[in-house]
Amino acid sequence: MKVIVDEAHGAQFYFSDKLPLSAMECDADMTAISMHKTAGSFTQSSAILCKGDRVDYSRLRSSLNMLQSTSPSSLLIASLDVARKTMYFEGQKRIDKLLSMAKDTRNKLSQIPGITVYDREYFIKHNSFDYDETKIIVKVSDLGLSGFEVYKMMRQKYNVQLELAESHIILAVLTIGTTKQHLDSLVQGFKKLSTEYYKQRDKLPKIDFDYTYPEAYARPRDAYHAPNKIIELDKATGEIAAEQVMIYPPGIPMLIPGEIISADVIDDIKFYLSKGSALQSDLDENHIRVVDKENWLKWEGETDEFQKS
Template sequence: MEKNHELTPFYTKLLEYAESDTVCHDVPGHKLGALDNDMILYAGNHMFKLDANAPRGLDNLNRPTGVIKEAAELMADAFLAEKAYFLTGGTTMGILAMIMSSCRAKEKIILPRNVHKSAINALILSGAVPIFVKPYLDDELGIANHMEYDEVEKAILDNPDAKAVFVINPTYFGVTSDLKKIVEFAHSKDMMVLVDEAHGSHLPFSALLPGSSMEAGADMSSCSLHKTVGSLTQSSILITQGASVDHIRLRSTINMIQSTSPSSLLLASLDVARKHIYFEGPKQIPILIKMAKDTRDRINKIKGLKAVDDKYFLKKHAYDYDETKIIVKVSGLGVTGFDVYKEMFDEHHIQVELAETHLILAVLSIGTQQKDLDALVNALKIISDKYAPMNLPALLPKIKYSYPEAYTRPREAYHAPKKYVPLNQAVDEIAAESVMIYPPGIPIVIPGELISQDILDDLDFYQRSGSVILSDTEGGYIKIIDKEYWDKWSELYEDE
């Protein structure tokens, strides 16, 4: 039966509750906005009135049977899936749940090395063995991007015992792999296909965008509706289709990592965002793509800058490109993306999504207005006028393409005895923590990998360029496996 996407079952019920003048002797302690803390004074108490915990009638996210179930059915329908789970811990949580529910300890999973840190954490929690595929390395932009089909096929053929293949659709930079072909081949070898669609929640809503995970036949996917579709930050979904998904195991995994007090604001925002994108996406995404194209054309007329497009990425072996991402190569001005990122914010009040050595990335959505794109172009023009006359030497590609070698499984490294050493004494040691640049949050080294001089040089470069480095250890130290105690300790501790 055709679904009525005008309905917002969860939000409607929540609104009814907020307006019901119920006397609250339950949590949360703000009593639906009855306090006068600074945030309530700023935002008004409407937002707090919608922040209910678990009143009767509002269903239970851990085992939905009422309005959450109805809202999830509409979500599944909109995303061409069979089933949808609402998540309040972002796609970070969706990735943990997908991997933990499909791979047991010591089972293999094929995945690109440039995965988000949540996939690495899922390897630690599940104990799975990563089979990393080297992503396409784009020399011109200095980035690691999508996986090429042949590389995935080879990994599948070399590892016939792998349980799953994990694909990013699209990458942070908007590029996709041939997901349909990957799914067909993986399924022919009895492997599941799990998709990180953190940056692709809008894909099902316009034929002008790359295909979505469910269209390609993938088993599971997690989408950050908060990133490109307009729900509140941290609200995501996990969608599934097909008989390979073990829903009992998936549900228990989700419940293991889900708060017992999930935010009703986040859930309601998913419900209304689904309705909005369902009706507005098909109308507004084509307009947005045209606006993005015009913006690229204008940027390409500015000295020292290059806004890359679908033709560029197709030449770089991409399967498809999401044109709602604007990538501007700025290194032709002799400055880094990090410099421009800072200058954009400090001097032009523009926050872009991320910077890399050579580029900045602006992420658009149907909330983007023409005046916002004009501001971006104007700021880039001012920045170019400042640097182009200086004739600074254009930056050379920095990326070294040296992914570290794995010494042991991430989970084993996580549990092994550790010690801390200064970074400059860490060469040839085994990392016991992930070290990453944020954004994008992709680890340079993960637990269990050998630390090479190249890795340390990369870290040093990122540190000097002012990027945010995330790791457990601070102050120029890194956590490594204490090899001396490791052997002795392994005899005592039997993992799994």
């Protein structure tokens, strides 16, 4: 089997021996790296790296040709080139500095009341193989705030753009462009949030996610092109999704076209909305686009048994 890695957040691994092994070092066949996320190129400039003789290079080229514009952007390509050159000649030194700033920031953050930093020790104890220390993961729920609330406040009040939020945590990603000033703002922001909220609000309760695996009725393409109708989210249990619903950040779909909408997924969507997360879907928060089964040829052949279930 060929191994293709989603290494979106690992472009910097290629330029330092103090970071986890890169996919290519682990002998993967292919990997996609988002140079723009952590290695300083313009947004939208990513790269596919390949290795060995198991990759069909001409098929890769023809697949890319099907998806890409025939007019490549000189700006993006030049920016990739500059970022690669900078990382090649200065990456090791810059990442050393970044790791030292990250360590200092972790120490400062862990002294703030109500804040817990999940560090290398935590992840290794929980069976991770390694840990990328340019990522700072902070548990914020003891402040009585959700990660989503902290994400918004950090941006609006303290001018800090975090990478993502979850119900109980936030993630700050340090990149080759991160400065001491940026990290000072992060620490200052947390100090102020702690003074304002710690012990003023109840801690958020622990959540036990009992996640049911989504069941798909049709391929995404079939459901997306099927006749559809808009109904209230509350009445959507058992319907087939005709749109994609994501919570942002991080933008991982909770529903994709073709999936059967369960009561659980509706509860999860409402939970995230109640915590201040933004919904990315075709419609407003109370409605959803579903397949209009009565007018769908594919449904007419369905057995009574499925319709009942």
